[in-house]
Amino acid sequence: MAWGAIFPTYNVSWYAALKYCNLRSMAEGLTPCYSIGGSTNPADWGPVPTGSDAAWNAALCYWNANGYRLPTEAEWEYAARGATNNPDYLFAGSDDPYAVAWYGNNSGNSTHPVGTKAPNGIAAYDMSGNVRERCWDWYD
Numbered sequence: 001m002a003w004g005a006i007f008p009t010y011n012v013s014w015y016a017a018l019k020y021c022n023l024r025s026m027a028e029g030l031t032p033c034y035s036i037g038g039s040t041n042p043a044d045w046g047p048v049p050t051g052s053d054a055a056w057n058a059a060l061c062y063w064n065a066n067g068y069r070l071p072t073e074a075e076w077e078y079a080a081r082g083a084t085n086n087p088d089y090l091f092a093g094s095d096d097p098y099a100v101a102w103y104g105n106n107s108g109n110s111t112h113p114v115g116t117k118a119p120n121g122i123a124a125y126d127m128s129g130n131v132r133e134r135c136w137d138w139y140d
Contacts, residue, residue: 006113008131015048015056017070017134025067033069035060061136070136080128082121092127093120101129 003010012020019042022032032040036059039045049056061069071079080092093100100120102112107129115125 006115008111008114008126010111010131012134013048013050014070014134015053018042018056018059019045019048021068021070025065028067030067031062031065032067033062033065035062070134073135073137076133076135079122079124080120082124084121092124093118097128100127102126103129 018034018036022034022040022042025032026041034040036045037055040062045056081089082093089095091097091100097103098106100117102117111130114130117125117129119125120127
């Protein structure tokens with residue numbers, strides 16, 4: 001695994017992402033989106049869990065807040081599709097995974113610098129492959 005500004009982010013838990021979103025929102029004077037145990041202040045939440053945690057799993061999202069939040073799975077898919085269903089590519093920007101994605105068959109089981117494959121229709125890179133995405137909800 002390589003590290004640095006041109007590589008994807010590694011090993012960030014869903015819990016840590018919620019905390020980051022609220023802390024950044026607060027730092028920028030925005031209304032935090034997430035609440036755990038009735039508080040939007042991560043200082044009240046306790047340490048970020050390293051395993052499954054019932055209180056953190058019950059986090060609420062205030063959709064009308066203007067702070068940072070994770071995308072829903074549907075929002076992420078919409079962005080991955082390049083904000084269109086026409087053409088309806090199998091992967092983000094192509095039907096050819098080698099053109100747009102780092103994955104098991106071509107990655108050497110390693111991540112790669114962001115932006116080394118072709119972007120999708122909205123110029124977003126690595127929407128297929130390279131690392132797992134974090135969304136507010138799960139694909140169902």
